[in-house]
Amino acid sequence: GYGCDLIIPFLTQGVSFFNEDNSAVVEISFNGTTVHDELNPTLVTRFGNYENRQVSLIWFRLKSGASAVVTVRAWATP
Numbered sequence: 062g063y064g065c066d067l068i069i070p071f072l073t074q075g076v077s078f079f080n081e082d083n084s085a086v087v088e089i090s091f092n093g094t095t096v097h098d099e100l101n102p103t104l105v106t107r108f109g110n111y112e113n114r115q116v117s118l119i120w121f122r123l124k125s126g127a128s129a130v131v132t133v134r135a136w137a138t139p
């Protein structure tokens with residue numbers, strides 16, 4: 062098994078992702094095995110937004126490219 066790439070220490074109400082790379086494609090998983098989304102910088106899927114999605118663990122995997130930078134923003138209401 063792979064370790065989680067990002068741990069958010071609270072249950073989210075929403076989360077968004079942005080692939081800042083110009084060529085690398087990044088896959089996202091919320092359970093470590095299933096690919097739930099793909100951030101492709103050449104398509105509109107460069108950005109992913111999940112409203113009303115509770116997550117606390119996120120795995121990232123490069124589908125193509127040598128490296129990438131992904132911005133993650135998560136929020137919750139008290």
